[in-house]
Amino acid sequence: MKKLFALLLVVTLMATLFVGVGSAEGEFDWKAYAGTKIQVMFNQHNYQKAITDYGKLEAFQELTGIEVEYSVTPEENYFDKLSVALSSKGGDPDIFMTGAYQVWDYASAGYMEPLDEYITDPDYNFADFYPGVAGTLAWDCIPGHAVGSGHQWALPMGYELNDIAYNKKYFDENNIAVPKTTGELLELSKSLKGWHGGENDYGIAVRGTRNWATIHPGYMSLFATWGAKDFEVEDGKLVCKLDSPEAIAMTDYWVKLIVEGSSPQWATFTWYEAGANFGAGVAAILYDATCNAYFQSYPADASAEAGNFGWIPGVVPDDSGLTENDIKSNVWVWSMGMNANSDNKGAAWLFLKYFTGPEFMLFSGTEGACADSPRASVAESEEYKAIVGQQFNYLESLDALLPNATIQFTPQPYFFETTTEWAATLQDLVQAYRDTGSCDTEGAMKALKAKLDIAVEDLVCE
């Protein structure tokens, strides 16, 4: 009996030991790269602030023993600086903020580490990301091919759709109906000149600098809704389609909207100026990234007009027969990627895992003021909805747009050249319309098409 008891005791102890060992092996070792130092490059943004300004970076360093050095650069110059750093192939930075469009350039040049192996980490729960969001960061590096297939090059921090925000308080007080069509939006924007009692107040704020960022928010969303395309693949080559009737009609409309309903200083407006004018009560409407108006509304002291806003998905072209369900939105995804030349890939992965993980994203989506969480577990949580859902029709507009939201551009590595030249043409058209009351949109778009066909002539789409 004693022998049997002893045997049972030994078996029990052994089993406990094995279970113990098993759980110790299953527990993730955050200290695996303690003592390593990594470099991180951030673009100045709320997503960066959520990491650096709330003590979360210190918490990560304490948890992992990894030392993190970082730099923060304003968006206007961030990608120039990053491009130079990556092309030096020195391995610095190990981690960097990026967007999907940049992936087309950086990944095809071989500067980004494919993350496919890393994201199989069972603790990470990659499947929790909305596929439409995470998928924009996967690409097979073939110009003209859609995103969503190929290596996963980066991981989302937050996504942005583009919709229309308006000063709901003013609209309600003056019984103004929200616009449903492009014609209504134009007339309304014109009528809102001086709406807040100031000579400088105007209808609609949109971006306008000589930069790719002018094209990708409201302009590209309406461009896609109108049925226009930037490029198409023909006989294995990219062919610019900016001279199509849809592209010309939409651009013509946009020029009128800017001259008749927007700020005279439109050509110097970045996302910041557009958002700030909306928050200050200078502009009554903002057609830009969903979160741009959100940043002006939350927290309560974010701007003079904070809390007074409402959102709608957008407008449809007059007499097009389209409905709200047909409105398309261009997607932008702020994300983080890993340098292919990094010497600290293990530690860099821990950084990515921590700061794109569900726990941190719940914090950034709520207290960190980063709306539009790319993780379903966060976006559908009560904490998130309790904060973001306070904004009138914000989540509803997102839901309406999501089915038709994708990157509306044709993926190709000369994205910045083509869209910057596009923005320059738009500026020329606005100037001509402002000076003379008319502009040759068709002629300008045909000239732009010819220029962009040359710019992409060396790309092979197979």
Place this chain on the structure above:
Amino acid sequence: MIQNNSTNNGGTAPTDLNVAPLSRRIRPYLIVAPALLITIGILIPFGMAIYFSMTGYTFRNPDPTFLGFKDFAFLKNWIRMFQDAQFWNAVWVTLRYAFWSTIIELLLGLGIAMLLGNTDNRFSRILRVALIFPLMVAPVIGTLIWQLMLRSGVGIIDKFLNTLGIYGMQWGASSKTAMLTVVMIDVWVNCPFVIILVLAGIQSLPKSPFESAKIDGGSAWFNFKTLTLPMLKPTILIALLFRLMAALQEFGIIFALTKGGPGDTLMSLSVTAYTRAFLYQKFSGALPFILVLWFIVNTVAKRIVTAWRKSQYQATGKELEEVAKKEGLIKRLVKGGKAK
């Protein structure tokens, strides 16, 4: 004492006695060695720029084969640039910007320096210090300050114009006023440099010619035209040299305000090269723009330096001395010729 007797006494061959020691012979080379090293340091990147301007070096193709000539484009980038309307526009924008900003800074700087140089009270002393402030601000920061001051409905200058009934000024947002706006900011940032330089020049002028002119009853305009201006000419040319070179290369102010827009209104050579190199990632295509800019700056600088040397002679009266010497020599030669 070592005498050089190799030529004057009928061509005697040098001996060991009249050869200088090695340390003395290499001394000139040692003296110029640091300058030589710096020159080499300057010339290496310059040579690399010329080389890469003839390759297909881009962000996507960062390793063009050097000796195998895999991506050797020879003059392709250069020919493309000369055929590109944006290049000629960039040259025109660069020259216009440099001309207007430099000329306004020189005239304004000279005027203010003259006023400050001829008064010495507490107010002028405070002004001399205060005028230096813009020089302490980086041009990009200065541009951002101006951007805020000009911002519609928010900026202090726009608000001031509003009180005069002027609304909707576009400043950098219009192709009509964009050049004016960037030149205005350039003048604000750099005019103090001209003022300080000219002021120092005025204060170092000799007093006696002015005292003589005063005794002779010379008017202020006469003094300025015949005394101050000729004697200040070397200083003014130095100011012109520095300001014109910097204005031709200006990047920060234009880029921070409009990125070269609206359209191509402010796409100078610097801004075009930067945009093509760092935004479009086509480094080799951007380098010819920079090399053309170097050529323009170099040509202009050489001419100003030549004018400056001449003006120094004029200002110090050395030119008259030399003329007199030459004339004297000619007279002697003529006399000598007649005597023979």
